[in-house]
Amino acid sequence: MRGVAIIGVGETQFGELWDRSFREIGIEAGLKAIEDARIRAEDIDALYVGNMSGGKFIDQEHVSAVVADYAGLSDSHIPTTRVEGGGACGALALLQAYAAIASGLHDIVVVGGAEKMTDVGDIQAAEILTSTADQEWESIFGATFPALYAIMARRHMYEYGTTREQLAAVAVKNHRHGALNPVAQYQKEITLEQVLGAPMVADPLGVFDCAPLSDGAAAIVLCAREKARKFCDTPIELVASGQASDTIALHDRRDMTTMDATVVAGKRAFHKANLVPDDVDVAEVHDNFTISEIMAIEDLRFFKKGQGGPATEKGETALNAKLSVNTSGGLKARGQPVGATGVAQAIEIVRQLRAEAGKRQVTGAEVGLTHTLGGTGATAVVHIFRRMK
Amino acid sequence: MATPRFWREIPSRYNLLGTRCGSCGTIDFPPRSICPQCGRKSLGKMTKLKLKGKGSVISYTVVHEAPSQFDLMKPYVLAVVQLEEGARLTTQIIDVEPGEVKIGMPVEVTFRRLGQEGEAGVIQYGYKFRPVRD
Secondary structure: OOOOEEEEEEEEEOOOOOOHHHHHHHHHHHHHHHHHOOOOOHHHHHEEEEEOOHHHHOOOOOOHHHHHHHOOHHHHOOOOOEEOEEEEEHHHHHHHHHHHHHHHOOOOOEEEEEEEOOOOOHHHHHHHHHHHOOOOOHHHOOOHHHHHHHHHHHHHHHHHOHHHHHHHHHHHHHHHHHHHHHHHHHHOOOOOOHHHHOOOEEEEEEHHHHHHOOOEEEEOOOOEEHHHHHHOOOOEEEEEEEEEEEOOHHHHHOOOOOOHHHHHHHHHHHHHOOOHHOOOOEEEEOOEEEEHHHHHHHHOOOOOOOHHHHHHHOOOOOOOOOOOEEEOOHHHHHHHOHHHHHHHHHHHHHHHHOOOOHHHHOOOOEEEEEEEEEEOOOEEEEEEEEEOO | OOOHHHHHHHHHHHOOOEEEEEOOEEEEOOOOOOOOOOEEHHHOOOOEOOOOEEEEEEEEEEOOOOOHHHHHOOOOEEEEEEEEEEEEEEEEEEOOOOOOOOOEEEEEEEEEEEEEOOOOOOOEEEEEEEEOOO
């Protein structure tokens, strides 16, 4: 297996981009990444696109071909593949690129992630998100996506004494970070009182416990590690990836307060990277709901089970604290264009490890991690990144 | 959900039909053709079994925002229930004030309207659970 490095990154503004189409934002992110990598279009061997539900959001399947075509790549006839896996699709697209380069199949690969969610109404968008859970045995009985995460939150509160305030502290922190990120959907701080006072979506999760619906795209250029310096002064190595799956329905899980897919994906990634959780300086974890971040930092072994809430409340996951978590603002504040999520998380880690994160820079960051979920944890992907010496 | 898609699962949605693995005895709901514990050993040994519909609440939420077909039910309680036979399912808890639902609460199955297909489509029925009253 060859080493793999990231040599270019680019993303669009995240938010409600009424005036921009799926193909426009996809191309903008891709062109920025290619420029950043200083490669030519003819250098690209393949394209992987993470996209959760183009078919339902914009009535367009086969989006990998759409993006390649409008990026002007149709004449080069490169292989293009869309990757789907619920909310984890962007992270899975990155994993496919990693595997393609590591195996020697390709030398230079572009990974895109994009979702255009605001072309449908809020309720319809929420239903589309819920379709990553079990439609036959959850959704038809009234399960919504927030409801399933609320069920996890309630059990976590019951078993570990996690409080509503501790959940809220995740949202407050991530908005504080988002305020420092110029591409974030919400660049505004919020208070604990605002989170606690917001209308309930699915008790105990209120409006501010949920990541928003967003449009946005993100792209990354990867190449074989030994060729990275040719294109880039500060290549970032994608050291290892771990992927794991679990039951599609939440009710079939062994434990409602632990995502075994996260635990296993994390173990696999750390093992391959020959690193331990303590080595990580900065992490982007899947905070589609506030409870998700608390469970993720426990399941990735950054904190003991049950300590995710208290640690967050004490500020241990804030910028430049014990472990900087979701410095981009996370899904909560940066926004949640689903297909773009895993790619945007990786971009944040690249910026941190290049020391280009501006006001939200983690001092001396050497090792970074991304964690991305599909559904209610039926898929989990963990990538580990390191500054190349 | 399209009519045939709902109709195919009626035995389980009306009558809690699950399966028992002839190899290890584990009971699953909804029915499975392969036991997650035994894998290939269970092939051809999964037998249908009607579950009693008694269980307790593992966790729950009160849903305030939901798709339009659930509008008239809001706010409603959605729970993961563990059945006495061991299998778990996701269901609404009804005939109770949302504030009275607790983890560990004993519940029993009942038969209710779940929703309908589209604006004026076929009405879909199935299981919901309610507290066991003394």
